[in-house]
Amino acid sequence: MEITFLGTSAGVPTRERNVSALALRPDQSSGWNLFDCGEATQHQIMRSELSLYRLERIFITHLHGDHVYGLFGLLASRGMMMCEAPLSLYGPPGLRELSDTVMRLSELRLPYDLDIIELEPDTTLSLPGVEIKVLTLSHSITSYGYCWIEAQRPGRFDRERARALGLPEGPLYGKLKGGERVFHQGRIIDPAEVLGPTRPGRRIAIAGDNDRPELFGPCGPLDLLVHEATYLQADFDKLPRKFKHTTALQLGKAAEEIGVRHLVATHFSPRYGTPQQMQKIKEEIEIYYTGKLTLAEDFMKIIL
Ligand SMILES: [Zn+2]
Ligand SMILES: [Zn+2]
Incomplete structure (x- = not known):
């Protein structure tokens, strides 16, 4: 399985980081899934090895602009490329109204079937080889986390x-x-x-914006958690107005309690950019968290 980070900044892009998007390509599949689609995600895809022809599903975590403003440009370009393979678009309530409105007012007609599925909170989607649990998170609007739980895998080949x-x-x-x-x-x-004993499937969680990372507890233990760490705790404490985001300190504590083998922190406030600031985020997460930690960067790849 291969995960590519296409955008790792919170709210606005920076010179080094675009806004939220992540690609997941399962084992032995050339098709891939996109999680969130911030503005200019299609430009990031062009700069990666991914192709829109192979994109099969899009999962939107929530309807804030930094997670969804790239969607219609991407859908339109996929159409201009005369890609006829169907595409499924999953997300929270409101996604259909947003899509229908933009497509109607901008006269966007697609040469492929776009299946829009508004997900109810706390449901489970069954797709070939994987179950996806839809978790309701804590944010200013409905925000979902997706727990990608693989079916049992065949044993290792001898x-x-x-x-x-x-x-x-x-x-x-x-x-x-x-x-x-x-x-x-x-x-x-x-x-x-010629095969060893069957192996349990991997458990991966991809979070939308959320100020309560402990909500992933029921999905644990996790092989991989991709979660926001928007602020350092001290900076968050000084904010005159609080937004519903997780701090590095909070994320480390929750990940340790849930049992996360590999934690990837992402969605960093654009105020952080220097290596020293990123080091501070890492150190703050590691106050509690003892597992493998990675701070996401655009175009970074994780192979599981
Ligand atoms: Zn965001
Ligand atoms: Zn948000």
């Missing part, structure tokens, strides 16, 4: 064993890895002969 059985490298290996039986030199080879 190359030595396959060679010992006289199997040539190539398509037969792929079939066996995928759990298919193969016919070779007059006999049927069962995948169990």
